[in-house]
Amino acid sequence: MAAELHVELVAADRQVWSGEATLVVARTTSGDIGVMPGHQPLLGVLESGPVTIRTSEGGTVIAAVHGGFISFADNKLSLLAEIAELSEEIDVQHVQRELERAKAEGDAHAERRAEVRLRAATAS
Amino acid sequence: MGAQLRVYKRRIRSVTATKKITKAMEMIAASRVVKAMRKVSASTPYAQELTRAVTAVGTGSTTKHPLTTEAENPTRAAVLLLTSDRGLAGAFNSNAIKAAEQLTARLEGEGKQVDAYIVGRRGVAHYNFRERKVAESWTGFTDEPSYADAKTVAAPLIEAIQKDTADGGVDELHIVYTEFVSMMTQTATGSRLLPLRLEEVAEETAKKDEILPLYDFEPSAEDVLDALLPRYVESRIYNALLQSAASKHAATRRAMKSATDNAGELIDNLARLANAARQAEITQEISEIVGGASALADATAGSDK
Numbered sequence: 001m002a003a004e005l006h007v008e009l010v011a012a013d014r015q016v017w018s019g020e021a022t023l024v025v026a027r028t029t030s031g032d033i034g035v036m037p038g039h040q041p042l043l044g045v046l047e048s049g050p051v052t053i054r055t056s057e058g059g060t061v062i063a064a065v066h067g068g069f070i071s072f073a074d075n076k077l078s079l080l081a082e083i084a085e086l087s088e089e090i091d092v093q094h095v096q097r098e099l100e101r102a103k104a105e106g107d108a109h110a111e112r113r114a115e116v117r118l119r120a121a122t123a124s
Numbered sequence: 125m126g127a128q129l130r131v132y133k134r135r136i137r138s139v140t141a142t143k144k145i146t147k148a149m150e151m152i153a154a155s156r157v158v159k160a161m162r163k164v165s166a167s168t169p170y171a172q173e174l175t176r177a178v179t180a181v182g183t184g185s186t187t188k189h190p191l192t193t194e195a196e197n198p199t200r201a202a203v204l205l206l207t208s209d210r211g212l213a214g215a216f217n218s219n220a221i222k223a224a225e226q227l228t229a230r231l232e233g234e235g236k237q238v239d240a241y242i243v244g245r246r247g248v249a250h251y252n253f254r255e256r257k258v259a260e261s262w263t264g265f266t267d268e269p270s271y272a273d274a275k276t277v278a279a280p281l282i283e284a285i286q287k288d289t290a291d292g293g294v295d296e297l298h299i300v301y302t303e304f305v306s307m308m309t310q311t312a313t314g315s316r317l318l319p320l321r322l323e324e325v326a327e328e329t330a331k332k333d334e335i336l337p338l339y340d341f342e343p344s345a346e347d348v349l350d351a352l353l354p355r356y357v358e359s360r361i362y363n364a365l366l367q368s369a370a371s372k373h374a375a376t377r378r379a380m381k382s383a384t385d386n387a388g389e390l391i392d393n394l395a396r397l398a399n400a401a402r403q404a405e406i407t408q409e410i411s412e413i414v415g416g417a418s419a420l421a422d423a424t425a426g427s428d429k
Contacts, residue, residue: 012271030343044342045351073337
């Protein structure tokens with residue numbers, strides 16, 4: 001059995017996903033970071049971006065994360081985000097509409113958020 | 125029907141209508157408590173992980189941060205008071221306000237100037253009526269607070285604490301809310317949120333024999349702490365908002381239950397009085413008839429002679 005780590009993806013108001021994984025890739029403020037089992041204890045600040053979790057069953061879970069933290073210790077990885085959505089929860093058409101609206105209004109923050117969600121939704 | 129009896133009947137009808145209303149409100153509140161409690165437990169994993177992370181950074185690095193270091197001479201403090209928008213919840217709001225006033229008095233006794241931040245229409249009304257200054261207030265979401273609401277509440281507070289005291293910033297942040305202990309018990313408590321006492325936070329979360337690992341910070345301990353502490357404050361405020369909402373619904377449920385019970389008792393008493401009035405009426409009618417008949421009999425007996 002391949003080594004695995006336990007992942008908890010939690011948003012402020014709910015637990016989004018939890019399970020075993022072999023690799024987690026997330027975007028921190030200083031660049032993308034990949035965490036595999038046995039990584040050194042780590043605490044980082046997340047950028048808004050997609051998080052890729054390769055589960056131990058061989059599947060891939062992709063989530064859009066907006067701000068938050070990644071912390072890893074004792075083979076337990078926690079991803080804390082204010083807002084986190086799994087790719088299958090994201091309604092592509094809805095996000096596209098949001099993106100257009102954000103562009104029209106010149107709201108860079110909302111635009112970035114919509115882009116991240118769109119990328120996460122289409123990546124899987 | 126006699127006048128007395130009619131009055132009783134009318135009162136019974138009106139109390140019955142009131143009882144129906146309070147009963148409905150009791151049931152609504154009961155279902156909302158359950159919902160609010162579920163929200164509290166749903167937010168727990170995030171709060172726990174966040175507290176762990178704060179403890180890890182705080183104990184694992186020697187970084188000094190405005191949000192964790194105590195001012196040598198604290199002169200201004202902010203008090204955030206959580207009340208509800210609507211009443212009908214027994215002593216819920218007055219308890220919270222009382223706790224806030226005690227805390228304010230204590231802080232002022234220590235020579236600090238107190239800025240009041242208030243959530244909930246009841247608290248705002250209380251302060252406005254007494255013409256006290258309110259630094260900022262929010263209303264309209266106390267029944268079902270969302271994380272976005274917690275963020276809007278936290279933003280000016282975090283800003284105030286990061287500012288220098290001379291420029292209108294504050295040195296301390298206290299929060300007064302109603303802690304949800306159980307369905308029957310809710311207590312108004314005041315506690316200091318900032319500056320953080322890391323030892324206390326560590327005690328709350330860490331199991332006794334757990335040693336926190338030495339973390340690698342990405343990008344650096346200062347940056348992580350910078351990003352972490354506002355989130356920590358938000359999450360604490362969110363948790364307090366949720367607990368306060370759950371407490372409010374529990375208090376409403378209890379108040380409405382006793383209102384329903386009282387209405388039932390009142391109906392019983394009124395029904396008894398109405399029965400007595402009806403009986404008195406019948407007795408009077410009978411005695412009137414008997415009296416009338418005997419007077420008539422006497423009169424005819426007299427005329428026969």
